[in-house]
Amino acid sequence: MTNPQDRDKHLIETTVSSELVYQGDFLHVKHDVVQLPNGKTAMREHIIHPGAVVIIPILDNGEVLLERQYRYPLSQVFIEFPAGKLDAGEAPLACGKRELLEETGYTASEWAYAGKMHIAIAYTNEVIHIYFAKNLTAGKQKLDSEEFLDVFSAKPEQVLAWSRDGAITDSKTLTCALWLQNYLSGQWPLEWVKD
Numbered sequence: 253m254t255n256p257q258d259r260d261k262h263l264i265e266t267t268v269s270s271e272l273v274y275q276g277d278f279l280h281v282k283h284d285v286v287q288l289p290n291g292k293t294a295m296r297e298h299i300i301h302p303g304a305v306v307i308i309p310i311l312d313n314g315e316v317l318l319e320r321q322y323r324y325p326l327s328q329v330f331i332e333f334p335a336g337k338l339d340a341g342e343a344p345l346a347c348g349k350r351e352l353l354e355e356t357g358y359t360a361s362e363w364a365y366a367g368k369m370h371i372a373i374a375y376t377n378e379v380i381h382i383y384f385a386k387n388l389t390a391g392k393q394k395l396d397s398e399e400f401l402d403v404f405s406a407k408p409e410q411v412l413a414w415s416r417d418g419a420i421t422d423s424k425t426l427t428c429a430l431w432l433q434n435y436l437s438g439q440w441p442l443e444w445v446k447d
Contacts, residue, residue, distance in 0.1 A: 262289050265296070278302060278337060301378035305348040306335035306424045308366075308432055309358060310386045315405040316432065317356050317388075318425075322400065331414060332425045334403075335380070344381035349447070352385060356403045357393040360385035364442035366431050371423050380424050382431060384442055408432055 257264075265286040274281040280300040285293055309317040322329050336351035338344065345363060353359055366382040395401070406414075414420040415429045434440035 264289060265294075268293060273297075297375065299376040299378070301337075301376050302340070303338040303344070303378065304335055304380045305338065305344050305351060306333050306380050306382055306428055307348050307352050308333055308382070308384045308428050309352060309356065309360065309388055310384065311388055311405055315407050316411060317358065317403060317405055318411070319355060320402040320404070330422050330425075331420050332422045333428045335424060345383065348381070348383040348385070353391065354394045354396070355399070355401060357391045358385075358388045359391060359447075361387040361389070361447050362444045363447060364444045366435075366440075366442060369424065369427050382424075382428060384431075384435065384444075386444070408436055 265288055268285040268287050270282055270284045272280060273283045278301075282298055282300060284296045284298070286296050287293055311317065317334065319332050319334055320329050321332060334352055334355045336347060336355070338347045342350075345365070348363070349359070362385070364384040366384060368379050368381050371378055371380060393403070411420065411429050412433055415426055420426060420429065431440065435442060
């Protein structure tokens with residue numbers, strides 16, 4: 253059997269030097285020089301991200317919880333599934349539970365891990381873990397002082413229509429819509445764990 257490292261050797265870049273050019277509160281920017289497979293060198297700029305979690309919360313009536321939130325870089329309000337970044341040393345499931353409560357006020361008694369996604373592989377190492385949550389109980393939001401968002405529910409068919417029509421353009425939410433569609437059709441089963 254072929255070793256994946258041997259199979260991909262003609263594709264792999266090797267770091268020659270690495271410089272941290274910006275260190276923000278949670279994002280860092282690096283400027284690296286890499287050796288290409290053909291022996292030449294090239295420059296790579298990339299963003300270091302702590303990782304995040306996105307949650308697909310399913311209500312007892314079959315609808316899902318969504319948010320409307322203003323995103324500064326694009327000066328626009330987006331429709332999104334609840335999500336948030338990992339705190340240092342935080343496990344993804346713990347982050348999902350925390351973010352669901354903080355942003356929506358809901359808690360869930362059952363959780364299922366769907367997988368992970370890399371949202372912009374050309375310029376960041378960000379990974380987002382995808383969780384489903386069900387058997388939800390409503391409570392009070394615990395938004396951060398700098399967080400403003402509306403929470404609402406929609407039928408899965410509406411989420412898919414918005415995805416098709418361009419009302420939803422956020423990549424994590426589009427990926428979650430794909431997961432939701434395939435989970436509901438029985439194509440992509442999940443293993444549920446009680447909390």
